[in-house]
Amino acid sequence: MQEDKGALPPKETFSEWYNDILWQAEIMDVRYPVKGVYVWFPHGFAVRKATYAILRELLDKDHDETLFPLLIPENEFMKEAEHIKGFEEEVYWVTHGGTSELDVPLALRPTSETAIYPMYALWVRSHADLPIKLYQIVNTFRYETKHTRPLIRLREITSFKEAHTVHATWKDAESQVNDAVTLYRTFYDRLCVPVIISRRPEWDKFPGADYTIATDVIMPDGKTLQAGTVHHLGDHFSRTFDITYEDAQGEQQLAYQTCYGISERCIAALISTHGDDKGLVLPPAVAPVQIAIVPIIIKKREEEIRAEAEKLETELKDAGFRVKTDFRSIRPGAKYYHWEMRGVPLRIEIGPRDIDNGVVMAVTRFGEKNTVSRDSLIPGIQTIMNTFTEELKERAEQKAQEKIFSVSSLEEAREAAGKGVAVIQWCGCEECAKTIETEIDVSVLGTDVQSKYIADTAGTCIICGKPSRPAIIARTY
Ligand SMILES: Nc1ncnc2c1ncn2[C@@H]1O[C@H](COS(=O)(=O)NC(=O)[C@@H](N)CS)[C@@H](O)[C@H]1O
Numbered sequence: 001m002q003e004d005k006g007a008l009p010p011k012e013t014f015s016e017w018y019n020d021i022l023w024q025a026e027i028m029d030v031r032y033p034v035k036g037v038y039v040w041f042p043h044g045f046a047v048r049k050a051t052y053a054i055l056r057e058l059l060d061k062d063h064d065e066t067l068f069p070l071l072i073p074e075n076e077f078m079k080e081a082e083h084i085k086g087f088e089e090e091v092y093w094v095t096h097g098g099t100s101e102l103d104v105p106l107a108l109r110p111t112s113e114t115a116i117y118p119m120y121a122l123w124v125r126s127h128a129d130l131p132i133k134l135y136q137i138v139n140t141f142r143y144e145t146k147h148t149r150p151l152i153r154l155r156e157i158t159s160f161k162e163a164h165t166v167h168a169t170w171k172d173a174e175s176q177v178n179d180a181v182t183l184y185r186t187f188y189d190r191l192c193v194p195v196i197i198s199r200r201p202e203w204d205k206f207p208g209a210d211y212t213i214a215t216d217v218i219m220p221d222g223k224t225l226q227a228g229t230v231h232h233l234g235d236h237f238s239r240t241f242d243i244t245y246e247d248a249q250g251e252q253q254l255a256y257q258t259c260y261g262i263s264e265r266c267i268a269a270l271i272s273t274h275g276d277d278k279g280l281v282l283p284p285a286v287a288p289v290q291i292a293i294v295p296i297i298i299k300k301r302e303e304e305i306r307a308e309a310e311k312l313e314t315e316l317k318d319a320g321f322r323v324k325t326d327f328r329s330i331r332p333g334a335k336y337y338h339w340e341m342r343g344v345p346l347r348i349e350i351g352p353r354d355i356d357n358g359v360v361m362a363v364t365r366f367g368e369k370n371t372v373s374r375d376s377l378i379p380g381i382q383t384i385m386n387t388f389t390e391e392l393k394e395r396a397e398q399k400a401q402e403k404i405f406s407v408s409s410l411e412e413a414r415e416a417a418g419k420g421v422a423v424i425q426w427c428g429c430e431e432c433a434k435t436i437e438t439e440i441d442v443s444v445l446g447t448d449v450q451s452k453y454i455a456d457t458a459g460t461c462i463i464c465g466k467p468s469r470p471a472i473i474a475r476t477y
């Protein structure tokens, strides 16, 4: 796509670094002439594909994938009062077909509750039909008025994974919520991205939900990114859409539901958590190219080296690695730069000396050099790849831990909120939270925090002194 350009700006100016890397690592082209709408470059799309393959692998264990319509008739969309309030300023409407006005305006799904649940009402008859566990990965549309940003805040969300489940009881739905939270934690663990999981405050839960559990990622600039949410919907939507079932005693019962979503913010989290000043750093699990072979050509042995590189590529591909050999006639250093920018975890250099010694030089994206003997190539490379993944995870955990600050006063919280997540003691009442949010310009992210860096100790509220529990606060995207 583009010619390789100079190094990225330092990561201190994270948003500058972020915008540059989307271009230089060929992730997204932001020049599309509609605000909040962007174009996937093939390399970025390959990262998305590998990332969502993991999400599908986890979901497909006990969900089915399907596909519902994009267009939602106004009468269905307007049915759930709370839901509408949450989306009435964000929903796009289609009002015409050609030059003729539609008799019923159609919403572009901002999320698909009001497309799916009228169908669930037709499908759910008896308790034997439950549980239903479906998901779809679609584009959704939200007329975001806040600052739009590729992969983070889009008006067309291109990679919206939404799961919608139906259960016989509130308790069954609650255990589904817990399963979904575990699935999200596993997903982000596979991306080597540390997350903090918490229960959103009442005023910040999904419109129409009983409660919301959110997954937050601490970005390099200390702000948090909501990278996934799980909602217990109670019977709010089943009342509205008449999703009832006949129980074993022949009685009609309201169903209980959950829904949980992840968007391409997971790619933003992946890029931001691991990237450095040389470009992307991708976990092998999602790297479109896991190994770049760079032959070190010398004229008189060119044919032999070329043949050896091709043999290497075949052997590595047969072992299941995603491999590219770079035969371009540019100097090796330019090749190293090119693949480092694209986050390739491992480079293999093969030159005349390596051939004579029966070895290859394997260099990780962190610059660690390993001589691997040719006759134990695959186990050797596999070990280096696994070690790389572990190291990537440790580095990310270290960076996250350094951005979590336990504080005991509003002043300390103000200081911490500029650098990351502050853990405070909060009584749980809204006015104390509003005081905190206005005083130091943060959001109260949540309580019941699940993070190995945050102990669940009781205390006294930093505003009113009443009995309290830990809560996390931060500036957010
Ligand atoms: N404008 C946006 N651009 C990119 N990602 C977004 C945007 N709005 C929301 N998201 C992501 O999508 C996730 C799910 O969205 S949501 O509103 O919280 N939940 C729902 O829509 C529920 N129906 C679960 S599927 C959010 O946690 C957030 O990570």
Ligand SMILES: [Zn+2]
Binding pocket: 426, 427, 428, 429, 432, 461, 462, 463, 464, 465, 466
């Ligand atoms: Zn208080």
